[in-house]
Amino acid sequence: MAHSGPKNSHSLTLQARIQTAEELGRFLRQFRQSQNLSQADVIGLANTGNRFIVELEKGKPTVQLQKVLDVIDLLGLELVIQKKGTRP
Amino acid sequence: MAHSGPKNSHSLTLQARIQTAEELGRFLRQFRQSQNLSQADVIGLANTGNRFIVELEKGKPTVQLQKVLDVIDLLGLELVIQKKGTRP
DNA sequence: ATGATTTATTACCTCACGGTAATATTTTGA
DNA sequence: TCAAAATATTACCGTGAGGTAATAAATCAT
Numbered sequence A, B: 001m002a003h004s005g006p007k008n009s010h011s012l013t014l015q016a017r018i019q020t021a022e023e024l025g026r027f028l029r030q031f032r033q034s035q036n037l038s039q040a041d042v043i044g045l046a047n048t049g050n051r052f053i054v055e056l057e058k059g060k061p062t063v064q065l066q067k068v069l070d071v072i073d074l075l076g077l078e079l080v081i082q083k084k085g086t087r088p
Numbered sequence C: 001a002t003g004a005t006t007t008a009t010t011a012c013c014t015c016a017c018g019g020t021a022a023t024a025t026t027t028t029g030a
Numbered sequence D: 001t002c003a004a005a006a007t008a009t010t011a012c013c014g015t016g017a018g019g020t021a022a023t024a025a026a027t028c029a030t
Helices: A023-033 A038-046 A050-058 A065-074 B019-034 B039-045 B048-058 B063-072
Strands: A015-018 A076-085 B016-017 B075-085
Touching: A015 A023, A015 A038, A023 B063, A038 A050, A038 A065, A050 A065, A050 B039, A065 A076, A065 B019, A065 B063, B016 B019, B019 B048, B019 B063, B039 B048, B039 B063, B048 B063, B063 B075
Parallel strands: none
Antiparallel strands: A015 B075, A076 B016, A076 B075
């Protein structure tokens, strides 16, 4: 379980462009924390061990695609692919 | 090289939600073709062999994240991550 | 401060990613 | 129809992804 309490601090970014594994890792960690979820929560829901989550959030470049997509989905997030510079 | 000529047929989707490796593969292949690029073109620009591109477009779930991101970038595409159902 | 919770690291291990290069198959254009 | 181009498949192979389980380190709550 996550710890507890209203510790919802910094402004939660609702969108981010992802070019690198590191950017993705940062975003996912921040988002997970903004939802007061622990890594253990994610591990429980997804099909993974702690190692994968740690490495994903750390921005490991070689994590496997579908696992990443699973985590994203399970966090209530989605990926959109589009032509570069498509305006919001 | 790609073959040639104005063979720009079916309507090119400019955005897609990506939930699975297969969806991504389909999108990337379609987009590549819409640009009249061959796999060899992509292989040349990216840092990969033919095997990776074939497998990526086929929707292999275990391809490595950063390689995928590289191909996306190099095709002039980008990924956006956002809360599910964020309206365009 | 201190115990509880969360996160990170490590060792062990199996399995398969993906590069290359050769070959096969499919698709395309004239 | 047929040759060229594009795509797919195969074998070979080194390297590393990631599950588990144990332990360590860091963070938090009171």
